[in-house]
Amino acid sequence: MKRVVSVWCFLLVLFYPFGYSQEKKNVVIGTMRPFPSVGAELYEDAFRGFKERLRTYGYKEGENVRYIEKMGSEKKDVYEENVKIAEEILNEDVDIVVSFGTNQSVALATVLRKKDIPLVFCQVTDPVGAKIVSSMKRPSGTNITGIQYITPPQVLIKYMRSILPSAETIGYVYNTHLPQDMAYLREMRKVKDKLGFEIKYIDITNGVNVEEFKEKRIDVITGWLGCIGPLEELDKASIPIIVPGVGIKAHVCLAGVGIDNYSVGGQAADMVIRIFKGEKPGEILPEMPNKYRIQINLKKAKELKIRIPVWVEESADIVIR
DSSP, X not given: OHHHHHHHHHHHHHHGGGSGGGGGSOEEEEEEEEOOOTTTHHHHHHHHHHHXXXXXTTOOBTTTEEEEEEEEOOXXXXXXXXXXXXXXXXXXXXXXXXXXXXXXXXXXXXXXXXXXXXXXXXXXXXXXXXXXXXXXXXXXXXXXXXXXXXXXXXXXXXXHHHHOTTOOEEEEEEOTTXXXXXXXXXXXXXXXXXXXXXXXXXXXXXXXXXXXXXXXTOXXXXXXXXXXXXXXXXXXXXXXXXXXXXXXXXXXXXXXXXXXXXXXXXXXXHHHHHHHTTOOGGGSOOBOXXXXXXXXXXXXXXXXXXXXXXXXXXXXXXXXX
């Protein structure tokens, strides 16, 4: 009997390295994100969150992990340039690649699709529309998984209701020339019957008609961040604006609910660890962000004569006074 136990112990020791301890071998992680610029801080925050979360798993830069950091462009007309940068990453003999931003993820997906190297995308507004994955409701079946960069309409509307409990009609603005606007519009239409508001869709592709909002008796205005350009014009309607984001033209918005970029980077790191432990990326369901930030503008609330509940103000991450 002792001999049998000894044999089992030997086998356990022999094959144990293929478990969690194997996870901490030296690894090379390729990354690609947009060039640092005004407005690109969100990618830097996510990358910082990614690296710091990996440290909690025992992966320390300079010790057992090396990062190949490449920068790409978020402009639409530089696809081929981004593909070349993506190919440079592959020349570094990486174990896994993590992308930040839609254009970066599209380029890497193109290059990696026929490879065995896993890709975890992060901060992509519409992964299906960008043809990175075929669905957000099932695993890709490929070497790709990741996190969609969107504040779900349910999250936005729930917060909207807490601020404006008596509001009945939402004016949802969109621009048909902006794919991200149309992607969010589709998400909104999928759940519109569950939101408890009447939604009136207003096309502002050719400009903003302030009188239209008054004629349709709109109580609150919302839309994807692609509509940030005409926010000053929308503000002239003297109707509260609540958007799925924070920090962008906050002076004209009553409130916003946005993704916590640092946290979404950590979420991407969790996915990487799952792959290191043996899960196949094609079997990991793409995820939505799991943490959001809330912004409230008390100055705008006073201007619009709206009383913000105390608990809403106290729970906000950003308060503009």
